[in-house]
Amino acid sequence: MSLIVRELVLPLVPFTLEVSVELSARTTGLYGPSGAGKTTLLELIAGVRKPQSGTIELNGRVVCGEGIFVPPRLRRVGYVPQDDALFPHLSVRQNVFYGAAGDRAGAVVDVLEIAPLLDRGVKRLSGGERKRVALARALLSNPEMLLLDEPLAGVDVPLRDRVLEYLVRIRDQFSIPTIYVTHHMDEVRAICEELVVLERGRVEGKRPIEGVAKDADRPHSP
């Protein structure tokens, strides 16, 4: 992966997001306390928000910059928001295949074990099932990059390890460059190769995961 963010600026309350960072690992953990600007940064990369200024370059293609704004539908970025945002009026099958492209369908359905869920309505899904369906929907759009916003948030503790297992499977099987937002270091250690720490809208550090795992045990409160 190559994601280059240069001098990205967006005023927020109560601080201004100002980010410059280059990511090249397969899975990067974006770590920081609630309200640090992690979700906003994902939204800017996905193109669902516009920055005040700055550049975003995805795999050598400028998707946001001076006079350039590539709309989200053309960015090939799979975004799984914290609230899943499954379309409530569509079945699981219709959700999963909404943006389907490429020939990954069978593999995604198998890896995430969602075949038994396909004919259900999304309102009849448990928290863990919703996460898997949202992941499948993003994966089937054939993205060049995956943005996962706290994928274990709202998942019951007994189910967290199971969902994490699915996430590791996705990482290993599909090798899609991923940014994984969390404020739990154990998730970072389990799935990420690189860590970027974001606090009050600024990158406070970027390190390979081994180094961080030793010195960043200080948990961020949710």
Next chain:
Amino acid sequence: MTAEELQVLGLTLRTAALSTLVILPPGLAVAWLLARRNWRGKSLVETLITLPMVMPPVATGLILLELLGRRGPIGGWLDRTLGLQIVFTWRAVVAAMMVMSFPLLVRAARVAFEEVNPRFEQIARTLAAGETRVFFTITLPLAARGITSGVLLAFARAIGEFGATILVAGNIPGRTRTLSLAIYDLVELGRDGEAFRLLGVAVVIAFAAVWTAEAFLRRTHESHRP
């Protein structure tokens, strides 16, 4: 009911249905623009659309008469280019119904669009959906109950239209006499029995429309609950 009463009822239902159908596409477009976009002149358009709800219906009818008459800018153009006459025909009945019920449809549809969580639209865009697909597969279905409620209210308003209609369409038996105009006529002539019979029909239609509209709105609010 007599043949004459059935004819009045048929004309009223047909013109109200046509009026509602015709205002639906522009009504949805305007409601969506008001709900989802910021643009110059938005407040002015909002005010203009609301005007027929607060102005005396007869005044609205007078404006329509000026616009749609053979010497008016719209009526004159239609007469010259298509040979279509509007005033004192069933077309004028439909025009009066359209203008008077348009605000109700737009207001209901606007609220319905505003209640759709923009997050769903954003995610659909990241799944490679263009704006047209987002509208027809996400926004419109999620707003459908609120819009249906607005359609029913607009239809009910069209059924009850009186003031603008009598000015621009007249009260011609068999051609432009709608339910409201017939009731007025019958009361004037002292035929109270027939007037009350038509009144009963009007109440039943209005009750059914409003009750169904409210039912759709209740279901919308329940489905939007987390």
